[in-house]
Amino acid sequence: MELGRVGVWTWGFDRLPWARVADAAREVEELGYGTLWFGEGTGRDAPTQSALLLGATRRIVVAPGVVSIPRHEPTTLARVEQTLAEAFPGRFLLGLGVGAKIITDEVGRPWNSPLATMARFLEAMNAARTTAPAPATPAPRVLAALGPRMLELAAKRTWGAHPFLMPVEHTAYARERVGPEALLAVHQNVVLDPDRARARETARAALAAFIANVHINPSRWRVMQQVGGLDESDLAGGGSDRLVDALTAYGDVDAVVARVRDQFAAGADHVCISVTTSDAHPVVGLPALRELAPALP
Template sequence: MTLGIALAATNVENYVDAIVAKARTAHDLGLKSAWFGQRMDYDSPALAAIVGREVPGLQVGTSAIPVVGRHPVNVAAQAQTAQAATHGRYHLGLAVGSTLIADAFGTPFDRPIARLREFLTATLQLLETGTADFHGELLTVTPTLPTAVPGAQPRPPVLVAAMGPQALAVSGELADGILPYLAGPKTLTTHIVPAITRASATKPRVVAFVPAVVTADIEAVRAHALDQLSFYEQVPSYSRVINLEGASRAADLALIGDEETVAAGIHRYFEAGATEVVITSTDLSSPEDERRTWELVGQLAADRVGA
């Protein structure tokens, strides 16, 4: 799995039906994986399970479930259900979260790295052994019934949307890899890949999420990207990696242009140490441009397999 897309939909009558239809089209165009963000409306692991069930052969993933406001027993149950539904094609993504997420649950956003460590430790116990006996400072995980789901093998990979030094250290020690977003090639090369590699006992997965659109209407799409991606500029973790790249706006990290331009941009992420690239925000332009983007990514995926 080297190239995939993040799927989302707007202005639809039925969100699940719309995403399944988009996933089928993407798969037909040669894409091998589809990823779904965890928002405050749909449930990402459930959506991934449905898509993976409806589109056999497509790898599906969550990017990413914030650990604040959630418990490992619930998240492990969701992940195993998705893994069984897809016959081993689900990838669990976790995130530290933010004050925005914590406020929605009415919980404090305190000691985020300690919480991430405890959450990963307990979740991996649940996924690997079918139970846990974990007593941390922030979490207690002692299920009174077995937690293993028949058919949820192998254990789903666990990845973390980690980009800061402390989160990278914990993720390298405990997780299978990371899911950086808006971290450009320079930031990957100089900050993120060296940190996660030092912290990992084995070669970690580095799944870079990159906004990209193939289009002839570059200025209009860039203006839309400036508006749609500006939210991330207010989040400290994203603001940090945008600045590290030498950019001032999140949209500066978007690959926008013709096929040659976007392909060259994607190639730079692999050169920077990404093991996989997931293209996001392909709906910033028209449906025709979105399909054009997917066609390019599908062809690039086929080329990498054949190389």
């Protein structure tokens, strides 16, 4: 599977009617981005949206980043995975994540050890019985892995890891733990605005919900502190400059491209950029993607 060097990651599909999503996906493909990643929240479910996006495009890899496993049954998801891999050869990448306790509470499931939960889910997917035609090549999987044990599981049991919203230092940390062969597809927040002071404030506002709820997923914050030299003081006042700068590439095209290059230098195989703007809700960010496409490595 060819992910390309740079892809696009977005929450921006959830509030758009399907016709506009399809148009946006086709333009992202035409701009030359290799993979289209999207989050699974309270909008369209990941399997349905994956199928729709694959049908609307011709070449680009489609990757839910990630399917939140408490919301899905492993047998059903394994059949979805096989169907999409057979119908769209080499174009479907399945990202899996354990989510957070707030999600298991929402769907009425117990919150257990994330590592054991993911291992059992992978085993159940592998054991799923299906009579549908087998794909020529099975769809690869990646895990939303941040800490050392989940990163090791990702390297041993899947194609690799897809860390979300982490500093460049985490990319180097992750590469050490997954080894040289595993895929490392990292997410990078981007604000494209030549006014750097304004861009930083746009980034800070976009991170407000994450900062306010950082302890919903305490393991993420612990790893972020460990690798990025952050502490509780960085959460005060809407987020310190140090925290905002660690999590967002902001400024003009050259500044954004420099951060993407930093991610590759730290060990990333693929970087998926997520455009942040001053809009109240997430957007795909096509104007920024158009401007960035010719300059990205």
